[in-house]
Amino acid sequence: MSTKLEIRSQFDLVSELTHLFCEELKEVGFHKASYYQLPDIDINDEKKVPSSISVQKIEGDDAHKLILNSFGDFYKKTGLSSRVLKRHPGLLVLKDVDKQHFIARINQLNKAKAD
Numbered sequence: 315m316s317t318k319l320e321i322r323s324q325f326d327l328v329s330e331l332t333h334l335f336c337e338e339l340k341e342v343g344f345h346k347a348s349y350y351q352l353p354d355i356d357i358n359d360e361k362k363v364p365s366s367i368s369v370q371k372i373e374g375d376d377a378h379k380l381i382l383n384s385f386g387d388f389y390k391k392t393g394l395s396s397r398v399l400k401r402h403p404g405l406l407v408l409k410d411v412d413k414q415h416f417i418a419r420i421n422q423l424n425k426a427k428a429d
Contacts, residue, residue: 324429329386331423336382338419342411349377349384349404381406 351370372380384402408416 324426328423328426331419331426332385335419335423336385338416339382339406339408343409344378344406345409346373346405346407347375347377347381348373349380349402351380352401352403354400377404378406380404 349372351372353368381402381404384404387400387402
C-alpha cells in the first residue's frame with residue numbers, strides 16, 4: 315500500500331511534468347487555438363441533469379492561454395461540485411514542433427498519472 319509521502323511525491327511529479335509540458339507548449343507557435351468553455355457545476359446542482367449545456371467558443375491567444383491553464387486545473391474549487399468531472403474541450407494546432415519530443419513528454423506525463 316502506498317504511504318501518504320509516496321502519494322504526495324507522485325502528485326508533485328505529475329504537477330512538475332504538467333508545468334514543464336505547458337512551458338514547452340508556450341515556447342512553440344500555434345496555427346490555431348479554439349477553446350470551448352463549459353459552465354461550472356455548482357455543488358447544489360451536481361445531481362441535476364441539464365436539458366442543455368451552454369458552450370462559449372473562444373479562439374486565438376485567449377484560447378491558447380485557457381488551453382494551457384486547463385492542464386493544471388485539477389484542484390477542487392470552493393462551491394463547485396467535485397463529483398462532476400471538469401472538462402476542457404479544445405483544439406491546439408502547433409507549428410514547428412519536434413513531434414517525437416512531445417509524444418515522449420505526453421507518454422511520460424501519462425505514465426506518472428497512472429502510477
